[in-house]
Amino acid sequence: MEEKNIEIRVDLGDAVLMSNDPNMFQDKIQIHECGRKYKTQYTRKFLERKKWQAPNPNEVRSIIPGSVAEINVKVGDKVKKGAKLMVYEAMKMKNLIVAPFDATVATIETKVGDKLPKGVILVTLEPSEKK
Amino acid sequence: MSLLSKKISELQERTAKAVMGGGDKAIAKQIAMGKLPARERLNKLLDDGSFYEYDLFIEHDAREFGMENKSLAGDGVVIGTGTINGKPVAVYAQDFTVAGGSLGSMHARKITKIMDYALRMRIPLIGINDSGGARIQEGVNSLAGYGEIFFRNTLNSGVIPQISVILGPCAGGAVYSPALTDYVFVVDKISKMFITGPEVIKSVLGEEIDMESLGGARVHCETTGNAHFFAESEEECFGQIKKLLSYLPAHNAEKPAPIKASQPLRKYKIDKVVPVDPTTPYDVRDVIRSLTDDSEFIEIQEMWAQNIVIGYGRMEGRTVGFVANQPLYLAGVLDCDSSDKAARFIRYCDAFEIPIVTLEDMPGYLPGVDQEHAGVIRHGAKLLYAYSEASVPKITIILRKAYGGGYIAMNSRHLRADFVFAWPTAEIAVMGPEGAANIIFRKEIMEAENPDEMRKLKVEEYKNKFANPYVAASKGYIDSVITPQDTRKFIVHALNISDNKVLKRPAKKHGIPPF
Numbered sequence: 001m002e003e004k005n006i007e008i009r010v011d012l013g014d015a016v017l018m019s020n021d022p023n024m025f026q027d028k029i030q031i032h033e034c035g036r037k038y039k040t041q042y043t044r045k046f047l048e049r050k051k052w053q054a055p056n057p058n059e060v061r062s063i064i065p066g067s068v069a070e071i072n073v074k075v076g077d078k079v080k081k082g083a084k085l086m087v088y089e090a091m092k093m094k095n096l097i098v099a100p101f102d103a104t105v106a107t108i109e110t111k112v113g114d115k116l117p118k119g120v121i122l123v124t125l126e127p128s129e130k131k
Numbered sequence: 132m133s134l135l136s137k138k139i140s141e142l143q144e145r146t147a148k149a150v151m152g153g154g155d156k157a158i159a160k161q162i163a164m165g166k167l168p169a170r171e172r173l174n175k176l177l178d179d180g181s182f183y184e185y186d187l188f189i190e191h192d193a194r195e196f197g198m199e200n201k202s203l204a205g206d207g208v209v210i211g212t213g214t215i216n217g218k219p220v221a222v223y224a225q226d227f228t229v230a231g232g233s234l235g236s237m238h239a240r241k242i243t244k245i246m247d248y249a250l251r252m253r254i255p256l257i258g259i260n261d262s263g264g265a266r267i268q269e270g271v272n273s274l275a276g277y278g279e280i281f282f283r284n285t286l287n288s289g290v291i292p293q294i295s296v297i298l299g300p301c302a303g304g305a306v307y308s309p310a311l312t313d314y315v316f317v318v319d320k321i322s323k324m325f326i327t328g329p330e331v332i333k334s335v336l337g338e339e340i341d342m343e344s345l346g347g348a349r350v351h352c353e354t355t356g357n358a359h360f361f362a363e364s365e366e367e368c369f370g371q372i373k374k375l376l377s378y379l380p381a382h383n384a385e386k387p388a389p390i391k392a393s394q395p396l397r398k399y400k401i402d403k404v405v406p407v408d409p410t411t412p413y414d415v416r417d418v419i420r421s422l423t424d425d426s427e428f429i430e431i432q433e434m435w436a437q438n439i440v441i442g443y444g445r446m447e448g449r450t451v452g453f454v455a456n457q458p459l460y461l462a463g464v465l466d467c468d469s470s471d472k473a474a475r476f477i478r479y480c481d482a483f484e485i486p487i488v489t490l491e492d493m494p495g496y497l498p499g500v501d502q503e504h505a506g507v508i509r510h511g512a513k514l515l516y517a518y519s520e521a522s523v524p525k526i527t528i529i530l531r532k533a534y535g536g537g538y539i540a541m542n543s544r545h546l547r548a549d550f551v552f553a554w555p556t557a558e559i560a561v562m563g564p565e566g567a568a569n570i571i572f573r574k575e576i577m578e579a580e581n582p583d584e585m586r587k588l589k590v591e592e593y594k595n596k597f598a599n600p601y602v603a604a605s606k607g608y609i610d611s612v613i614t615p616q617d618t619r620k621f622i623v624h625a626l627n628i629s630d631n632k633v634l635k636r637p638a639k640k641h642g643i644p645p646f
Contacts, residue, residue, distance in 0.1 A: 063461060064461050064462070064464070089410075090461075091461070091494045091495075092494040092532065093411075093494065096459075
C-alpha cells in the first residue's frame with residue numbers, strides 16, 4: 001500500500017500506538033490483555049477495495065457489457081442534450097447512448113464491432129458554455 | 132389590567148419567545164444557508180392555518196457541562212398536527228437554530244410523543260430532519276432517544292405512512308430513522324446524509340471526499356437509493372409530499388380514497404409507444420401514462436436503478452401501484468438494485484391495500500461477475516418473495532420480452548398473479564431465440580455445410596415456435612392475449628373483479644424475506 005498522510009491510533013488504556021501506515025496493524029500487532037492475544041486482520045474485500053474517485057461527467061461510459069453497433073457522431077460534432085451518440089447492443093437490446101448535456105464530441109474511444117465490458121469510456125465530451 | 136389579561140399577556144410573551152427558536156441571528160444564519168426556519172417549513176407543508184403546535188414550553192433536563200443554565204426553546208424541535216389536502220397528519224420538524232437541532236432526551240420525547248399520536252389516531256407521520264446529531268452533553272440519554280424513535284418507526288411501519296424529509300444535515304445514527312420510514316425526500320444542496328462524515332473517512336482510510344459527493348441529495352437519489360424524491364427547492368419538495376399523500380390511505384385498514392375517474396390524455400397513444408422489434412428501446416413510462424387517468428404518474432426513485440420503474444397512478448379514480456421494466460435503461464434487465472427497489476415497493480403496496488399492475492418487457496437477470504458477487508441471487512430473490520407474498524390484486528401485462536427467471540419473477544401466474552395478459556408482441560420463453568437455437572440445434576449447426584446459414588434458419592424456427600404468447604396461453608399461464616388498445620379496459624375490469632379478493636395463507640408470525 002502506498003504511503004499516506006494518515007495517522008492511526010490504537011488506544012490501549014496506558015499505551016497509545018500510532019502509525020502512518022494502516023498495514024502496520026495487519027497481522028503484526030498483538031494486543032495482550034488478561035493473557036489473551038488478539039490479531040487485527042483486514043478482510044480481502046477491504047484490501048482489494050477501489051479508492052473512491054470523483055466521476056468525470058464528461059466521460060460517457062458503458063453501463064453494461066455489450067458491443068458497439070453504430071456510432072452516430074464524429075469528433076468535433078456539436079450535440080444537444082439527449083442526442084444519439086451511439087447504439088450499444090447489450091442484453092438483446094439496441095441501447096441508445098445519448099448526450100447527457102449540450103456538448104461537443106471531444107474523442108471517440110471505440111469503433112463499431114468492439115465488444116466491451118462495463119465501465120469503459122465510449123466517448124468524451126466537452127460541455128458547451130452555458131448561456 | 133385585569134388578572135386574566137395579565138395571565139394572557141404572560142402566555143403571549145412566553146409563546147413569542149419560544150417560537151423565536153434560536154433567535155434572530157440564528158434564524159438569519161439558517162436563511163443564509165438557503166434553509167427555511169422550522170415553523171415556516173411546517174406552515175408551507177400543511178394547509179393554510181391548519182397547524183397546531185404542542186409541547187412548545189418543553190425544557191431540556193440536562194444537568195451537566197453548564198447545560199443547567201441554558202434554556203433551549205422547545206428543545207430544538209417543533210411537533211404538532213395539521214392537515215394536507217384536507218386530511219389530518221402528524222408532523223415534527225427539527226429546529227436547527229436551537230443548539231443545531233441536536234437531539235437530547237426531551238427533544239426525542241417530543242418526537243416520540245407525536246409518533247405515538249400518529250399511530251393511535253392512524254394518520255400519516257411526516258418528520259423534517261435538520262439536526263447536527265446527538266446532543267453530546269446528554270450522553271447516553273441522547274442515544275436512548277434515537278433508539279425510542281427507531282423502535283416506533285418500526286412499530287408504525289406498515290400501519291401508517293411515514294415520510295422523512297431531509298432538510299439539512301442528518302448524520303450518524305440519526306440517518307436510521309429516515310431509513311426505516313417509507314419515503315425519504317431530499318433537496319439539492321440542502322440535504323446531507325451519512326453515517327461517518329468526510330473527516331472521519333479521511334482520518335481512517337485516507338480517502339478525501341467532500342460532503343456533497345459523499346452524502347448529498349443527488350448521491351442518495353442516484354447512487355445509494357436511500358432517497359425516493361429529489362427536489363431543487365424546499366417548496367418543490369413540499370409539493371411532492373402533498374402529491375404523494377394524495378395517492379395513499381391514512382392507514383393500513385382503509386383503502387386509498389378514490390377520486391373522480393377520468394381518461395388518459397389523447398396525446399399518449401398506447402399502440403404507438405412500443406416498437407414491434409424487441410431490440411428497439413422505448414420509455415415504458417409512456418405506456419403507463421397512456422393507461423392512467425389524466426396520464427398522471429408519480430414516479431418513486433426516479434434516478435436510481437432506472438431499469439425498473441415504480442410509482443403510483445390512478446385507474447378509474449383508484450390508486451394503482453405500477454412496476455414496469457424500463458427498456459430505455461440497461462435494456463430493462465433485472466439486477467441487484469432493480470430487484471431491491473421493486474421488492475420494497477411491492478411490499479409497500481401490499482401493506483396499504485394498493486393493487487399492483489406489472490408491465491413486463493425484460494431480457495432476464497443481468498449476467499456478470501460483479502452482479503454475482505454483489506449477491507444477485509439473494510437480491511433477486513427479494514422480488515420473488517415480495518410478489519409471492521403480496522395478497523392485493525396483482526395484474527401483469529407482458530408487452531414484449533419475458534425470458535427465463537425474470538419471467539417467473541415479474542409477477543407470473545406461478546407466483547399467484549390474479550390476471551396475466553399478453554400483447555401479441557409478447558415473447559415468453561426460457562431464453563432468447565439466438566441463445567436457445569445455439570443450444571438446442573448445436574449438432575445440426577455444427578455439422579451443416581454453412582453453419583451461419585443453418586444457425587439463422589434454426590433461430591427463425593425457434594422464434595416462430597416459441598417467441599410468442601401462444602405457447603404460454605395454451606397452458607393457461609396467461610389468461611388472454613389482448614391488443615394494446617384494450618389494455619386499460621382489461622386492467623380496469625380486472626381491478627373491479629378483484630375488489631373483494633380473499634386469500635388464505637398459512638398462519639405464521641412473519642415470513643423471513645431474503646433481506
